[in-house]
Amino acid sequence: MITKLAPFFRSSVFKKQLVAITGLILVGFIIVHLAGNFIIFLGPDAFNHYSATLHAVPELLWIARVILIVAAIVHIYFTIVLTIENRKSGGAGRYAVKTTHGETNFAKKFMILTGLLLFFFLFLHLADFTLGEKTVEQTTLKGVDLGLYGLVWNSFLNPFRVVVYLAAVWCVGMHLSHGIQSMFQSIGFYHNRYTPQIRSASLVLGAVIAAGFSLIPVVIIVRHLMGGPTV
Amino acid sequence: MSRKINLTLKVWRQKNASSSGRFETYEAKGIDTDASFLEMLDVVNEQLEKRGVEPIAFDHDCREGICGMCGAVVNGMAHGPEKETTLCQLHMRKFKDGDTITIEPWRANGFPIVRDLVCDRSAFDRIISAGGFIGVRTGQAPEAHSVPVGKDKADWAMDAAECIGCGACVAACPNASAMLFVSAKVTHLNVLPQGQPEKNKRVLGMVSQMDAEGFGNCSNHYECEAACPKGISVKNIAKMNRDYLAAAIKA
Structure with a gap:
């Protein structure tokens, strides 16, 4: 079985398809994560309730986490392998005159870079909001302990963190603007009418997701300047 | 003037x-x-x-x-x-x-330079030898309607068969990938009824030869399609990806 399957894991086409399928799982997570995060706009009670619901059944949470971790590892491993092979193939930047035929773009060329930046950001992000015990000071707003809501609010009042966060979510947007349509192509979906629409949707979705995540610190900062949350 | x-x-x-x-x-x-x-x-x-x-x-x-x-x-x-x-x-x-x-010259490790602007594209011939043909006995041309081919299939096969194997797709690809060439050659046979019996063997064989020749992997930049003098569509790459996945599952 293993020896029969081994050649596929060395094949250029199958490796891309693994990247595509794991990418789909990760895109799914990003969209759910964004939708969930928007609950923050409904106030501390709703947001903390959402967080508690996610943690209500630890077994389910861990199943989801394991799926995501495995998907991320497979995705990152194979994209690195593919990139190394592409560098060895006498590829990019080999001509004296640097130009394109008009199809490639910044997002496509820097997929591995935006991907790796996101990988490093992930650890910062988990350290900020998921891992470790938080002090009461970190979660307290105007003298009231607001739990995760307070933590997010206080975190985004740090300009350094906001800049890193915004850079990261726009990396997500750029990565997805190419990644989503790329997924369809790699798995083998092409339709004369729908494929051009998928390519446009991929660009739009990338921008919408990045803008959506950006909205969170922006709204928090604006509300802070206007006098903070009504506690 | x-x-x-x-x-x-x-x-x-x-x-x-x-x-x-x-x-x-x-x-x-x-x-x-x-x-x-x-x-x-x-x-x-x-x-x-x-x-x-x-x-x-x-x-x-x-x-x-x-x-x-x-x-x-x-x-x-x-x-x-x-x-x-x-x-x-x-x-x-x-x-x-x-x-x-x-x-x-075209620059790709799969196309070693012979002299000045001339490069060795025999890698393409070896890819064709790995499955880019239909293994049936030759003989007189059969009656045209003995194997009915749908108009959409015939058009697609003809479009893919337009590929002249010049290698511009490899030359234009940021990864020096040969996917457009290989997919055109796989697809123009795999969409036709005559190509069905060897469909899986063909796609697996040609892709594995393509990888062995040292070409890069496709990362969907679509520069190849824009560079192709025959306007071969990346639709063929998607079709090859699909056929490959189907063949891999059956293998």
Whole structure:
């Protein structure tokens, strides 16, 4: 079985398809994560309730986490392998005159870079909001302990963190603007009418997701300047 | 109206596969704007020979855009800046008097340089040998309607079969991937009823040979489609990906 399957894991086409399928799982997570995060706009009670619901059944949470971790590892491993092979193939930047035929773009060329930046950001992000015990000071707003809501609010009042966060979510947007349509192509979906629409949707979705995540610190900062949350 | 223009050429000169090449600059004087790019190189070569300089080696054959022999990277673009045009069909009227034109060979590890602008594309032949054919007995042409082929399938197969195997897709790909060529050759047989019995064997064999030749992996930039002188669509790559996945699941 293993020896029969081994050649596929060395094949250029199958490796891309693994990247595509794991990418789909990760895109799914990003969209759910964004939708969930928007609950923050409904106030501390709703947001903390959402967080508690996610943690209500630890077994389910861990199943989801394991799926995501495995998907991320497979995705990152194979994209690195593919990139190394592409560098060895006498590829990019080999001509004296640097130009394109008009199809490639910044997002496509820097997929591995935006991907790796996101990988490093992930650890910062988990350290900020998921891992470790938080002090009461970190979660307290105007003298009231607001739990995760307070933590997010206080975190985004740090300009350094906001800049890193915004850079990261726009990396997500750029990565997805190419990644989503790329997924369809790699798995083998092409339709004369729908494929051009998928390519446009991929660009739009990338921008919408990045803008959506950006909205969170922006709204928090604006509300802070206007006098903070009504506690 | 034909005019005469003067150009400066920066041409890649390389003695053989093992030597390291470099750019040489040549003046191309009095080039007729009705000349094709290859005719321009012929004129330059004549001038070089008169000066005792070794002429620039380049591949060519039919010079009417259907054989796939010619090709060079002109100002960073495979077959030059014109869409769906082979180098032999690119005309000098597309350039301006006084232009500097940089001419380089296809660059990819799968295509080792033989000399100057000539590279060895026999990797493509080995990929075809790995499954790009239908293994049936030959004989007289069968009656046209003995195997019905749907119009959509026939059109798609014909579009894919337009590929002349020039290698511009590899040359234009940021990853030097041969996916457009291989997918065109897989698809033009795999969409037809005649190609069905060997469908899985074909896609697995050709992809594995493609990988063995040292070409890169496709990362969906679609530069190949834009560079292709025959307008082969990346739709074929998607079809090949699909066929490959189906064949892998069945294997």
